[in-house]
Amino acid sequence: MTKQCKQCSKTFQISSDDQTFYQKISVPEPTLCPDCRSQRRLVWRNERSLYSRQCDLCHKPIISLYRANSPYTVYCYACWYSDQWNGSDYAREIDWQRSFFDQFKELQLRVPRLSAFMVNNENCEYTNGTLGCKDCYMIFASDHNENCMYSYGIFSSVTTLDVLSGKNCELCYDCIGCTNCFNVRYSEDASNCNTAYFLLDCKGCGDCFMSYGLHNRNYVWKNEQLTEAEYKERLAKTQLGSTQTIKRLKADFKELKKKHTFKYYHGQNNDNFSGDYLERCHNTWQSFECYEIDNCKFITHGNQIKDCYDGYMNVDQCELGYELVGSVGAYNTKFAAACYTGSYSYYIDSCKQVKNVFGCIGLQNQQYCILNKQYSEQEYCITRDKLIKQMSAIGEYGEFFPVSCSPFTYNETAAMDSFPLSQTDVVNRGWNWHTPPDKQQRFSSYRLPDTIDKVEDDVLENFLTCEQCQTFYKIIPAELRLYREHIIPVPRQCFNCRHAGRLQQHTQRSLWQRQCMCTRPPGQAAGVAGAAQPEHGHGGLCQNNFETAYSTDSITIVYCEDCYNKTIV
Ligand SMILES: [Zn+2]
Ligand SMILES: [Zn+2]
Numbered sequence: 001m002t003k004q005c006k007q008c009s010k011t012f013q014i015s016s017d018d019q020t021f022y023q024k025i026s027v028p029e030p031t032l033c034p035d036c037r038s039q040r041r042l043v044w045r046n047e048r049s050l051y052s053r054q055c056d057l058c059h060k061p062i063i064s065l066y067r068a069n070s071p072y073t074v075y076c077y078a079c080w081y082s083d084q085w086n087g088s089d090y091a092r093e094i095d096w097q098r099s100f101f102d103q104f105k106e107l108q109l110r111v112p113r114l115s116a117f118m119v120n121n122e123n124c125e126y127t128n129g130t131l132g133c134k135d136c137y138m139i140f141a142s143d144h145n146e147n148c149m150y151s152y153g154i155f156s157s158v159t160t161l162d163v164l165s166g167k168n169c170e171l172c173y174d175c176i177g178c179t180n181c182f183n184v185r186y187s188e189d190a191s192n193c194n195t196a197y198f199l200l201d202c203k204g205c206g207d208c209f210m211s212y213g214l215h216n217r218n219y220v221w222k223n224e225q226l227t228e229a230e231y232k233e234r235l236a237k238t239q240l241g242s243t244q245t246i247k248r249l250k251a252d253f254k255e256l257k258k259k260h261t262f263k264y265y266h267g268q269n270n271d272n273f274s275g276d277y278l279e280r281c282h283n284t285w286q287s288f289e290c291y292e293i294d295n296c297k298f299i300t301h302g303n304q305i306k307d308c309y310d311g312y313m314n315v316d317q318c319e320l321g322y323e324l325v326g327s328v329g330a331y332n333t334k335f336a337a338a339c340y341t342g343s344y345s346y347y348i349d350s351c352k353q354v355k356n357v358f359g360c361i362g363l364q365n366q367q368y369c370i371l372n373k374q375y376s377e378q379e380y381c382i383t384r385d386k387l388i389k390q391m392s393a394i395g396e397y398g399e400f401f402p403v404s405c406s407p408f409t410y411n412e413t414a415a416m417d418s419f420p421l422s423q424t425d426v427v428n429r430g431w432n433w434h435t436p437p438d439k440q441q442r443f444s445s446y447r448l449p450d451t452i453d454k455v456e457d458d459v460l461e462n463f464l465t466c467e468q469c470q471t472f473y474k475i476i477p478a479e480l481r482l483y484r485e486h487i488i489p490v491p492r493q494c495f496n497c498r499h500a501g502r503l504q505q506h507t508q509r510s511l512w513q514r515q516c517m518c519t520r521p522p523g524q525a526a527g528v529a530g531a532a533q534p535e536h537g538h539g540g541l542c543q544n545n546f547e548t549a550y551s552t553d554s555i556t557i558v559y560c561e562d563c564y565n566k567t568i569v
């Protein structure tokens with residue numbers, strides 16, 4: 001069935017499988033297209049904008065996702081989880097004459113909010129979405145790391161900086177999507193590699209430079225096999241500590257990407273699926289960065305979930321869920337943000353272990369509540385059904401919270417990364433925008449030398465001007481120590497611009513229908529020249545079609561899995 005999006009007017013499809021799912025969980029069919037629904041969820045995620053402020057209960061200074069002048073009451077972790085307050089203190093009667101979302105918004109403005117999402121960390125004040133980390137700085141949506149900085153989506157890594165999506169990495173710098181790597185820099189999609197620079201889609205390689213599509217190789221330079229002595233000589237001549245050199249090499253690396261043949265998606269061990277960065281997923285469609293998910297659709301960052309549609313970030317161990325943001329362990333729950341365990345609930349925000357609640361905020365271990373007010377089981381069921389009926393009549397039921405209910409401004413959130421809008425666009429839509437205090441008025445005369453060995457300690461006392469967005473940024477002593485020790489030039493851009501640059505290199509969360517570009521007989525295949533090429537079982541152009549996150553207008557060469565596997569040397 002074809003529908004037209006209420007927000008962007010584009011048409012979108014609802015399949016019979018989708019209809020079955022919506023019926024199973026008793027929600028009307030969506031009125032927004034998948035992208036607009038995704039945008040509406042993403043505005044709930046301020047992942048990287050941190051502010052200094054006070055806890056509104058203990059008045060200690062804290063680092064928070066909420067500005068000091070934000071209209072919300074904000075408690076530090078200890079106060080929010082203490083018994084000094086209770087969500088029921090803010091209970092409200094339903095006003096049947098008014099919109100439910102308006103009443104929900106009013107409740108939000110009263111119930112205290114958790115300052116930031118940090119659990120069991122040590123010395124990781126300037127982070128968010130972190131768990132079990134130690135001595136980390138400016139890392140986000142990342143667990144079990146030590147001594148890591150300026151990264152997003154890193155797990156179990158040590159002394160790793162400027163990484164987007166990494167797992168089990170040590171001493172890695174400026175990488176995207178690398179796993180089990182040691183001392184790898186400026187690389188993408190490398191796994192099990194050791195001491196390498198500018199690698200693309202390589203596995204099990206050591207001492208390699210500016211190469212792509214290699215498996216288990218050593219001393220390869222620009223996809224050319226060298227002897228150990230030759231390799232070491234070339235590397236010694238390369239000024240890795242010079243900003244100019246790294247800039248030039250990064251430009252070369254961009255050119256190299258055009259030559260490489262990519263598998264149409266990242267991941268393995270999936271069946272019946274579409275998306276990118278998937279592992280062990282089954283009957284899963286239009287989903288990204290997911291692990292072990294089953295019968296799901298429109299999920300980004302899902303982990304071990306079943307029968308869920310529409311989820312973003314930390315959707316972990318959920319079943320029968322719909323429109324979830326940052327929710328862990330939810331069963332049969334619809335429209336939830338920042339919730340931890342619970343079941344049979346609707347429209348919940350920052351709740352823990354709730355069951356049968358509707359439109360509640362900041363409740364823990366409670367059931368049969370609406371707008372934080374306690375009802376008997378029977379009253380709850382009658383009132384809930386009446387509310388669903390009334391909300392359905394005015395088109396509220398079935399919709400996720402409107403953007404205006406997000407506790408953050410548009411440009412503070414992950415929506416800005418995936419759906420960038422100008423201030424005017426945001427304001428015209430009636431959404432909120434925050435203009436940060438203008439740092440640009442200050443003047444910095446400090447000039448960084450080209451090479452790291454010439455950088456003096458006074459760099460720490462000075463503001464640096466980002467060469468891209470012109471705002472000021474600083475570097476910290478631990479960071480400078482690492483740059484010096486490992487001969488890495490001081491970055492010329494602020495973290496925001498560096499992160500945005502990496503996001504641009506990463507595939508987008510959209511899919512295009514494409515055909516495998518492999519033609520036989522082989523031309524010059526990818527890999528090291530001279531290696532034997534296996535047979536492909538097709539003459540001329542391969543007829544395999546697929547959905548891929550490599551867009552039709554990108555010049556990326558994409559192959560089906562079968563053809564791609566045969567290019568590996
Ligand atoms: Zn739309
Ligand atoms: Zn406090």
Ligand SMILES: [Zn+2]
Pocket residue numbers: 466467468469470471493494495496497498
């Ligand atoms: Zn910048």
Ligand SMILES: [Zn+2]
Pocket residue numbers: 516517518542543544559560561562563564
């Ligand atoms: Zn093919």
Ligand SMILES: [Zn+2]
Pocket residue numbers: 518519536538542562563
């Ligand atoms: Zn082929």
